[in-house]
Amino acid sequence: DTAVSQTPKYLVTQMGNDKSIKCEQNLGHDTMYWYKQDSKKFLKIMFSYNNKELIINETVPNRFSPKSPDKAHLNLHINSLELGDSAVYFCASSQTLAARTDTQYFGPGTRLTVL
């Protein structure tokens, strides 16, 4: 069983479109995250949700809107896609955000290409 799954794996779209990426975890974790890995392979946190509540919101354009319908799912909706949004987006989960010992589990990533 896949612990953290994301769909789709690849997403190719035109500038200006709206798209969503879905993430699900079956680990029973309370906390979920979205990370972005740019073309230079630099990984950066975007958002974190704990029990469906937004906890971390880094400096991300408001075209990006995360939604957590329940604590096992964290989706990422992106409006008005721009060329600079092209990247690999990783979803992750952990038992809690609070513990320094907490381990995060990552999904396989969604490669978004904006043309």
Add this chain to the structure above:
Amino acid sequence: DAKTTQPNSMESNEEEPVHLPCNHSTISGTDYIHWYRQLPSQGPEYVIHGLTSNVNNRMASLAIAEDRKSSTLILHRATLRDAAVYYCIPRQAGTALIFGKGTTLSVSS
């Protein structure tokens, strides 16, 4: 956030031990040191973490300097599958993982 310094790249031969260093001189006294790795075309995966004492698990060992300003991830016998980017991450409570540039490990047969 504590800053980390890691070599950009390292090379190893299969079956040999690998020592991956990390400097984190600004780490706070309560931050745990986590190591993650990212295999090609995959998401990061957890390797090991520790606070002060050396730690071992099935994947690796973690040696932490007495002053906690540096640590070393030890892969006892490198395999081709260990070729990855290795990230050393001081972990604060209530924060997500802060990734640096990491060390790209190449393993040759």
